[in-house]
Amino acid sequence: MTITQTLRHTDAARADWVRACRVDDLEPSWGEAVLLRMRQIALFLLGPREVYAVAHEDPANGAPVMARGIVGSRGDRPTVASPLHKEVYDLGTGDCFTDPSLALHTFRTRIVGGFIEIELESP
Template identity: 70%
Template sequence: MPPTIEMTTTWERTCEVADLEPGWGEVALLGTHQVALVRITDEEVYAVTHHDPHTGAPVMARGIVGSRGDRPTIASPLHKEVYDLGTGECFTDPGLALRTYRTRIVGGMIEVELDR
């Protein structure tokens, strides 16, 4: 019987919330993960992969931040596919999805949950 591989997660500190401009993305390198952080408000920060699901290019932190109704979004700066920041769902191409990461704010610092 093959050994069971247990997935674990860890919270990685990235930066202070105040270091991010509302409505803009910034890249954080967390181990081997390039993560795009997007601050919407002081209490609302999203983390998604920095790699565009359509092309694989590391550009998502430079995407266009907006919303669809009450759902915050980011559009790829390359081909303008629009993704839900919370779920990663692509509004413009159902065949694409953006990887999302859970975030939390602890003592003014943004932490991102990563698989290990």
């Protein structure tokens, strides 16, 4: 069992769960980047069973930096702020709080046997 986020821009019927890393490989509230199926994905561990996965590319300019973003919250929503331009994104939905024209691609996650898995489009 795990926290599961909204799947954005992905057809769930054509998706597979892909193992990313061990839960113990992540530091709480600190992002790490993984490369899965030629996609750079930023992972954030916010609690023992609360993991978020988003595109590593900054929506504002495409730079691969989101894993180095600043983790925080807006109300009860977990967020990450771009380290470049400081736009703030909801980690669960990808919505941008500071610029509604931007959105961060999000992925569903789950924890199985101590490993984090991410739902990705089938090749």
